[in-house]
Amino acid sequence: MTTKRDFYEILGIAKNASDAEVKKAFRRLAMKYHPDRNQGDKEAEAKFKEVQEAYEVLSDAQKRAAYDQFGHAGVGGQGGFGGQGGFGGQGGFGDFGDIFDVIFGQGRRGGGGHGHRQTRAQRGADLRFNLALTLEDAVLGKEIKINVPTLVTCTDCHGSGAAKGSTPSTCPDCQGSGQIHIQQGFFAVQQTCPRCHGNGQVITNPCQKCHGQGRIKEQKTLSVKIPAGVDNGDRIRLAGEGEAGLHGGPAGDLFVQVQVKAHDIFERHGTDLHCHVPIDFVTAAVGGEIEVPTLSGKVMLKIPAETQTGKMFRLRGKGVKSLRSSMIGDLLCHVLVETPVNLSREQKEMLQQFSQSIKTDGKSHSPKAQSWFDKVKKFIEDIKH
Numbered sequence: 001m002t003t004k005r006d007f008y009e010i011l012g013i014a015k016n017a018s019d020a021e022v023k024k025a026f027r028r029l030a031m032k033y034h035p036d037r038n039q040g041d042k043e044a045e046a047k048f049k050e051v052q053e054a055y056e057v058l059s060d061a062q063k064r065a066a067y068d069q070f071g072h073a074g075v076g077g078q079g080g081f082g083g084q085g086g087f088g089g090q091g092g093f094g095d096f097g098d099i100f101d102v103i104f105g106q107g108r109r110g111g112g113g114h115g116h117r118q119t120r121a122q123r124g125a126d127l128r129f130n131l132a133l134t135l136e137d138a139v140l141g142k143e144i145k146i147n148v149p150t151l152v153t154c155t156d157c158h159g160s161g162a163a164k165g166s167t168p169s170t171c172p173d174c175q176g177s178g179q180i181h182i183q184q185g186f187f188a189v190q191q192t193c194p195r196c197h198g199n200g201q202v203i204t205n206p207c208q209k210c211h212g213q214g215r216i217k218e219q220k221t222l223s224v225k226i227p228a229g230v231d232n233g234d235r236i237r238l239a240g241e242g243e244a245g246l247h248g249g250p251a252g253d254l255f256v257q258v259q260v261k262a263h264d265i266f267e268r269h270g271t272d273l274h275c276h277v278p279i280d281f282v283t284a285a286v287g288g289e290i291e292v293p294t295l296s297g298k299v300m301l302k303i304p305a306e307t308q309t310g311k312m313f314r315l316r317g318k319g320v321k322s323l324r325s326s327m328i329g330d331l332l333c334h335v336l337v338e339t340p341v342n343l344s345r346e347q348k349e350m351l352q353q354f355s356q357s358i359k360t361d362g363k364s365h366s367p368k369a370q371s372w373f374d375k376v377k378k379f380i381e382d383i384k385h
Contacts, residue, residue, distance in 0.1 A: 004072050007054035015068070019059070026055040124151070124243035124252035131256050133226065135263040139295055139320045141228030145221055148254060152218045153244040154210035160247075161214040166205040171196035199247070215244050224256055229323035231268070234258045265293060271320045271329025276336055279303060284337045294318045294331055301333060308368070309337040 008015050011025040029051045031037070038044035057063045057075050066074035129148055137144070153159040162168050170176040174193035178200040182189045192198040206212030222241060230236075235255045242252025260268070267274045277292055287305035291298050294315065301313055312334050319329025343351070358365045 010054040121249035122246040123249045124245040126252040127242040127254045138260045151215040151243040156209040157207035159214040161212040163205045168201035176200040229321045273319045273331045277333045278336045278338045311335045
């Protein structure tokens with residue numbers, strides 16, 4: 001009577017090898033000795049049977065424990081894949097595709113002995129809705145109703161896709177597994193079943209309302225609460241308001257993407273607002289008060305004498321409330337001194353007299369202009385030298 005070799009020795013692994021190491025060793029040896037790659041080689045066929053038998057025992061926790069304690073006697077009568085008819089037998093590998101079945105845990109085409117799996121529930125797709133807001137609505141917050149086109153669960157078939165009084169049937173191509181195997185030589189390719197698209201079931205009597213899809217197109221009206229302080233690019237998530245799921249799967253989410261429209265007066269930079277305020281040159285020269293707008297109403301801004309164009313005035317707390325804290329930004333007013341237009345001859349003469357008077361009083365009334373002309377004079381002198 002021939003003494004059987006140690007299963008660990010056959011696979012070339014240690015007795016404390018992990019399940020992953022057992023599988024890796026089996027895959028390597030099965031690829032090496034498989035009959036499709038060694039046609040007519042009786043020695044390779046015998047080694048392949050040994051590898052099969054060793055793997056069947058060592059990949060099963062209970063069988064492996066019995067083998068570790070009692071040796072081959074502990075798994076007697078369970079001699080593995082090769083013990084029940086060799087390659088063509090019930091327990092053997094009829095083709096190279098079976099190796100992939102064992103290694104990756106996939107059922108073979110036809111599903112013999114594996115049973116039919118349940119139709120896979122699929123989560124609905126997330127949706128995006130672009131929402132254009134005025135600056136006022138973005139800064140102050142508002143509740144807005146939106147209309148969103150989406151897919152909802154069919155009310156006639158309740159998402160099954162089958163007509164009333166009928167149910168989906170097991171796919172005849174994959175026998176409910178959702179996968180098929182294509183064999184080419186010693187290569188096996190697993191693919192999603194083209195008939196049921198991986199669902200494991202087909203609908204022979206589709207619902208008339210959704211035409212077997214389980215979902216129908218519909219426009220939903222939703223109320224969106226816009227928090228104060230949202231800005232361009234911010235997203236508001238409405239959980240479960242996306243597309244309905246398939247086969248009982250959960251609905252996706254709806255993401256409302258905020259786009260703030262340009263404003264006629266204000267520009268936003270973070271939590272601050274900016275605006276340009278034109279003033280006449282008399283007010284700029286002698287000072288005064290002007291009225292400026294804010295998002296909460298009008299306020300008076302005091303302009304000191306001798307204000308130059310570009311001067312910035314800060315109105316604290318008149319900006320935007322931060323979305324993430326209680327901080328409120330400021331309103332920054334940039335002054336633009338405006339040159340008068342449409343002057344009468346008399347007005348022009350008065351301005352000329354005014355100009356002559358400030359040129360002859362011996363004082364400097366335009367410090368920036370004087371500084372600029374001094375720089376120009378020096379520049380020209382440097383060029384000459």
